[in-house]
Amino acid sequence: MSRRSWYACPAEKVISRLTSKVTDPIRVGVVGLGRGFALTAPSALVSQFVQFLAATAPREESRAAFQDIFRGVTYLSYHDLLNDPSIEAVHIATPHQLHAEMAMQAAEHGKHVLVEKPIAISLSDAERMISACEINEVTLIVGPAHSFDGPILKAKQLIESDQFGRVLAINTLNYTDFMYRPRRDEELSTVDGGGVLFSQGAHQFDIVRLLAGGQVTEVYASTGRWDMLRDTEMSYQAMLRFSNGVTAQCTYSGYARFDSDELQGWIGETGNPKDPDNYGGSRKALVDFSRDDEVRAKLARTFSAKNLRGIAANNEHFGPLFLQCEHADLKIGPREIIVYKDFEKEVIPVPLIGGPREPVFKALYDSIRLGKNPVQTGRWCLGTLQVCHAVLDSAKRREPVFI
Amino acid sequence: MSRRSWYACPAEKVISRLTSKVTDPIRVGVVGLGRGFALTAPSALVSQFVQFLAATAPREESRAAFQDIFRGVTYLSYHDLLNDPSIEAVHIATPHQLHAEMAMQAAEHGKHVLVEKPIAISLSDAERMISACEINEVTLIVGPAHSFDGPILKAKQLIESDQFGRVLAINTLNYTDFMYRPRRDEELSTVDGGGVLFSQGAHQFDIVRLLAGGQVTEVYASTGRWDMLRDTEMSYQAMLRFSNGVTAQCTYSGYARFDSDELQGWIGETGNPKDPDNYGGSRKALVDFSRDDEVRAKLARTFSAKNLRGIAANNEHFGPLFLQCEHADLKIGPREIIVYKDFEKEVIPVPLIGGPREPVFKALYDSIRLGKNPVQTGRWCLGTLQVCHAVLDSAKRREPVFI
The missing domain is CATH 3.40.50.720 (NAD(P)-binding Rossmann-like Domain)
Structure with a gap:
């Protein structure tokens, strides 16, 4: 075979x-x-x-x-x-x-x-x-x-074609169950790279940086660290200012309550349809677990024949994403980019090619x-890591952090 | 009669x-x-x-x-x-x-x-x-x-009942055609109270302040002033920090492109259903207008029998609004509040009573x-006006403004 x-x-x-x-x-x-x-x-x-x-x-x-x-x-x-x-x-x-x-x-x-x-x-x-x-x-x-998701790359291409003028402002949010999926100890410890900044902020800031197309110069942020049993950053709100004048508001929550896939036609992060009726599944699964049980549950989600899904029906995504450009707004979703021009709206399908x-x-x-x-590249993504750290710093110091 | x-x-x-x-x-x-x-x-x-x-x-x-x-x-x-x-x-x-x-x-x-x-x-x-x-x-x-909209007052009541614990973070956005509706001269001049801060920020900051329940101590913001023919703030992104630790990300755009009523089941700000196919109507109506024509068009929208609508089918609203509280997230819409608890989701209808x-x-x-x-009250709303001014200041100075 x-x-x-x-x-x-x-x-x-x-x-x-x-x-x-x-x-x-x-x-x-x-x-x-x-x-x-x-x-x-x-x-x-x-x-x-x-x-x-x-x-x-x-x-x-x-x-x-x-x-x-x-x-x-x-x-x-x-x-x-x-x-x-x-x-x-x-x-x-x-x-x-x-x-x-x-x-x-x-x-x-x-x-x-x-x-x-x-x-x-x-x-x-x-x-x-x-x-x-x-x-x-x-x-x-x-x-x-x-930031490699098809619609993000397509949006980048459209922006570079200059038909919409410069990017001016970005708004993105993602509410998930990230922090209530089974986690190993280090995933719940910020100094060890746990919490939502390193794992999830890395996605969001990559996307925003790619589309904004400049250097992040300043970060103003707060973080949410509100579950003493999972004492790391479970959410954040960050405003990024770029050298080219773009500003971006980024919200992330991994609290497993509101799920912003509701705003994405119930297409999940991996591009697969999501069952809106399966509410609270992640938290329910954890409720009677000891730390050991949880680590075992994490292991059960690793690569295996059982865990192998087919190719998703849609592109992956990282939450609702809105761009304001000089001549159009863009809404970037897992199936399409909608371009809101002055007098007409254009839907640009982004078909999945390959996985x-x-x-x-x-x-x-x-x-x-x-x-x-x-x-x-590694060097460019170092910039994303700087933003992750800047969010942590800004939240702690309650002031803007310059990069 | x-x-x-x-x-x-x-x-x-x-x-x-x-x-x-x-x-x-x-x-x-x-x-x-x-x-x-x-x-x-x-x-x-x-x-x-x-x-x-x-x-x-x-x-x-x-x-x-x-x-x-x-x-x-x-x-x-x-x-x-x-x-x-x-x-x-x-x-x-x-x-x-x-x-x-x-x-x-x-x-x-x-x-x-x-x-x-x-x-x-x-x-x-x-x-x-x-x-x-x-x-x-x-x-x-x-x-x-x-901030007097039924669902906002209901949310305030729910928060005060303390069943969800403290409010921790708020996220709200509103993309409208506000700045491309017919406008008088002073509505396009910031020093005369024009632009989106005074007219629209006043709504958004009222709502956020009411629900956050504390004093705004710090504002970090950018504004969009990107149409030289309508040279005032047409959009903003603002992050508000409150004395009680709440932070709020507020986005507003009056650019008449993306319309966030799309995320509200096409219920418009006034509670009336909106036709999703009527794209670009506001900008189209203005396109051949001189300033005089536009001022006349504004006059044509004033109070009259012709302009009098029936009672809307829903509460009014000011865009998608998400709250994170200690024990639940809340999504506040024109028909209902959805409470996302740890293990279950509760829909609290907010029927319209009277107009x-x-x-x-x-x-x-x-x-x-x-x-x-x-x-x-007047005194409380002075605080909202301070936030409006702080957004303008912060955007200009590119630094946080303390209140």
Whole structure:
């Protein structure tokens, strides 16, 4: 059975919509087969730009699942993966605190790096990763991340075509159950990279920075840290000011109460339809759990055949997103961009081509094969990490933080 | 024909839903029969708390309409209205710049004052109005304003019942066509009280202050002033910090592009259904207008039989509004409040009782007859005006403004 035929029909149909396929996909090895990779796997399986040939992860079950599903080899150690000469690029999908060391090791082995957001927890770690990749002349891209979502990239393209004039103001909000999904200890500890800033702010600030197109110079923010049993930032409100005059209001809540997917036609973050009647599911699931139970529940959500979903019906998204430009407003959703001009409204469909995470794989391909980097390089994403830290600082000091 | 029978059936049906009617409504005279009063009139006609007995306005047609519709007397001068001994309270519905003098004159004549928002343009004018009303021991209420909308008052009541714990964060946005409706010159000039801060910020900050329940201590904001033909603030983004720790993100755009009533089930600000297909109507109507044409078009929207609508089917609203409290999120809409608790979602319908502006008339009644003031007194609304000015200052200076 071929690697692709294992995977069911819908994905193949999606692929057939592409006019031509590349013949030299990037050969990727993945480290970390957790929740992040479980969400990436459907797109990875149908990608024309990457082939996931190898994996390493501490758990036997995950490795077995990778062998089954991807028909790839698995290694017991990261070191062995890095020494596999067939692997060109490493996808680092481990917990945040491991990103830096792993990226530097990959660079030293001459492997290109696709690292999950956030690039790292500390700015100095991010700097070290960037240096290591520059010195070793390998690509460093931070993703998958929602700034690679089809509609975001399409919006960026539209903005650059200059038909709407300059971007002037951005407003975005996302209310999710993020902090009440099962969490490991470090995910509930800010100094260890827990809370919504590093995991979720990284998405939102990437998106806003990409579309605003300038440097963030100033951040004014508050954070919500209101559940003493999960004592980290569970929500924030941040206003960003850019060098080009754009301002952006960003709201995030991971409190598992109001769900802003209600405003997105009940299409969830992953592009799949969401059941509006399943209210409070995340909190209910946690209610009788000890910390140990919760950590076990987290493990149960990692990459496996059971957790593998088909290709979503829509693009992924990160909450309602409104742009004001000189000549139009834009509303960017998981299916389409609506352009509100002076006298008419235009709906620009953004069909899903390949899996929802195909654009990040294309970016990796373009960087390695064509020498064409995306915006979301390590260095650029260091700027996003600065914003995450600035939000924490501003909330603590109750004053604007300059970057 | 009685004053009430002139008005058609639906209003009477609404009235019949009230269990008991007061027998001593406040006898009101109105000055200014412009657009503001055109929107207030339907509620005024069916109110049990007020009787609009007299009016004064410069235009003959408006006065005639008042005589026809309200069966009231009209005066050629404000002075004559103030000398009508049957009038207990004056509703000042004139352009912003006239509020202060008129309120002070009313107070000096011993008349209670219900003044349209904003209370005034300058803080010193507002102070003078407040003093005059205090010295003369008359009520000063600022309204109609959206902080009197049924769902806002209901939310305030729910919050005060303490079932959700403290309010922690607020997020609200409103994208309208406000600045492309026909405007007089001063409405396009900030120093004369034009732009969205005084007219629209006054609503939004009232609402947010009412629900947050503390003092605004700090404002961080940007404004949008991007149409050189209408060179005033057409939009803003403001973050408010309160003494009790609440923060609020407030976005307003009057650019007539994206319309956030789309997120409110296409119920418009006045509580009436809105036609989603009538895109760009406001801008289209202006496109071939000279300034003179536009001013004439504004006049055509003033109070008249033609412009008198029936009672709206829903409460009025001022855009999507989300609250995070300790134990629940609240989404406040024109029909209902949705309470998102930890494990369940509760929909609290907020039926319209009387006209959508009945609560402000009740507030006037309660103040004058029962000595029970609403939150929205002149002194309290001075605080809202301070926020409006702080937004302008913060945007100009690009730094937080302390209040």
